[in-house]
Amino acid sequence: MSDSLRYTPLHALHLELGARMVPFAGYDMPVQYPLGVLKEHLHTRAQAGLFDVSHMGQILLRGAQAAQALERLVPVDIIDLPQGLQRYALFTNERGGILDDLMVARLAEDELLLVVNAACKQQDLDYLREQLQAHCEVLPLFEERALLALQGPAAVEALARLAPEVAQMTFMQVRPVALLDAHCIFSRSGYTGEDGFEISVPAPAAEALARHLLSQPEVQPIGLGARDSLRLEAGLCLYGHDMDSATTPVQASLSWAISKARRSDGARAGGFPGAEVLFAQQRDGVARKRVGLLVQARSPVREGAEVVDATGQTVGQVTSGGFGPSLEAPMAMAYIDNEHTALGTELFALVRGKSIPVRVSKMPFVAPRYQRN
Amino acid sequence: MSELRFTEDHEWLRAEADGSVTVGITAYAQQALGDVVYVQLPELQHYDRGDEAATVESVKAASGVYMPLTGEVLEVNQQLADQPELVNEQPLGQGWFFRFRPSDPAALAALLDEDAYARLLAATA
Structure with a gap:
């Protein structure tokens, strides 16, 4: 297990900043810096946090048929995705299960930039090559590009000092920006529930950009620990935990991600793997689905905890859970039998043999502050 | 102030004047x-050595x-219910966990002393 953990282009900087490093998806990654998870989380919500997410996979699709071809793999409207915008998407399998979730950005008429999960990126690349190579170029940027995220209410101010044009962008907009002589691609998006940006930067320019951002008074480096508590408060799924290849978008409460045009009554209905399964589930309902749980005690309820009703009958399982520093309470996501998913339903999570009261709650747990237009 | 003893699981123990022993976790x-x-x-009950008596989240x-x-176990630190951060802020002080009466008071002396614990930490680093 010791051999060959991979490094992002910011690895030396993480060590210099005093990060505690852990293996994550094959990479040696910072889980926290000296500030600590709790303060890093709160700093991101109060000001701005810089995250190294270079372990994620960036893949460029190029060619006149790229959008049409990608549409056959995702239940999302890619053909009508305007240049300069991105959408959340899911690769589905024939059973409607989720192979990965990703962001798709339209850089140009014939260019799409995909950002996929670190743990899935090689599998995604193989899949895209197999499915798309006859229709467009599939270009992995795994080594060429790093990915930084600057998140929090002060992110725009800190970034606009370097690139004033980013202040005009709104949520989910994408644009190329020359920054410190490097060709960067900005998107106004993230994984924290805050306003912020993700910045695709050529690997050799990544460290200089990161240092420049860290020199801004609002910015602190933030590790994977706070990234997880931030995304959980924001109600955002983590692939491999809150969804996987045996879970459909309908069960994962991600039906909103299925574009209107691709639904059973849409202009380009179906035409992606598992469409019939998803349509049937949307029509007939599902037995179990993902919901939020607010924990009515101080004890955190973590992944794997069994959820029972008042009679002790098992009704579901927690897939992500922890303490929310901004919520100032523990929270969780769980898959729960449909008849127990009404908001406000009182259930119990079993933690070390004790029944911890939980209540089915809406998500996000903490109100998002995306910069919508 | 009486001297501290330590375990390889990074707990500290302090013998009190009444024969009881206070337990917490170390700064490390x-x-x-x-x-x-x-x-x-x-x-507040009997535990055998090695039993999981408490959990830190x-x-x-x-x-x-x-x-x-x-x-x-004779007493637990109720302050931790509302201020769990005391464990981080004052691990050897107000962040103590519980006080217990050992079945064999002499067993305390067999645990690591400060020097031995310092060597353990040095070997861990």
Whole structure:
């Protein structure tokens, strides 16, 4: 297990900043810096946090048929995705299960930039090559590009000092920006529930950009620990935990991600793997689905905890859970039998043999502050 | 102030004048755990050495606190219910976990002393 953990282009900087490093998806990654998870989380919500997410996979699709071809793999409207915008998407399998979730950005008429999960990126690349190579170029940027995220209410101010044009962008907009002589691609998006940006930067320019951002008074480096508590408060799924290849978008409460045009009554209905399964589930309902749980005690309820009703009958399982520093309470996501998913339903999570009261709650747990237009 | 003893699980123990022993986790342990958000304290009952008597929940994970010696728990630190951060801020002081009466008072002397614990930490680093 010791051999060959991979490094992002910011690895030396993480060590210099005093990060505690852990293996994550094959990479040696910072889980926290000296500030600590709790303060890093709160700093991101109060000001701005810089995250190294270079372990994620960036893949460029190029060619006149790229959008049409990608549409056959995702239940999302890619053909009508305007240049300069991105959408959340899911690769589905024939059973409607989720192979990965990703962001798709339209850089140009014939260019799409995909950002996929670190743990899935090689599998995604193989899949895209197999499915798309006859229709467009599939270009992995795994080594060429790093990915930084600057998140929090002060992110725009800190970034606009370097690139004033980013202040005009709104949520989910994408644009190329020359920054410190490097060709960067900005998107106004993230994984924290805050306003912020993700910045695709050529690997050799990544460290200089990161240092420049860290020199801004609002910015602190933030590790994977706070990234997880931030995304959980924001109600955002983590692939491999809150969804996987045996879970459909309908069960994962991600039906909103299925574009209107691709639904059973849409202009380009179906035409992606598992469409019939998803349509049937949307029509007939599902037995179990993902919901939020607010924990009515101080004890955190973590992944794997069994959820029972008042009679002790098992009704579901927690897939992500922890303490929310901004919520100032523990929270969780769980898959729960449909008849127990009404908001406000009182259930119990079993933690070390004790029944911890939980209540089915809406998500996000903490109100998002995306910069919508 | 009486001298401290330590376990390889990074707990400290202090013999009190009344024969009871106070237990907490070391500065090294709280640093490794990160921000503590919840402590599940033991019941006032007998535990055998090695039993999981308490659980510390940090932002990241849950970790067991093991009974360092066989004995009867007499008191738990109720302050931790509302201020779990005391474990991080004052691990050797107000962040103590519980007080117990060891079945064999002499067993305390067999645990690590400060020098031995310092050597353990040096070997860990």
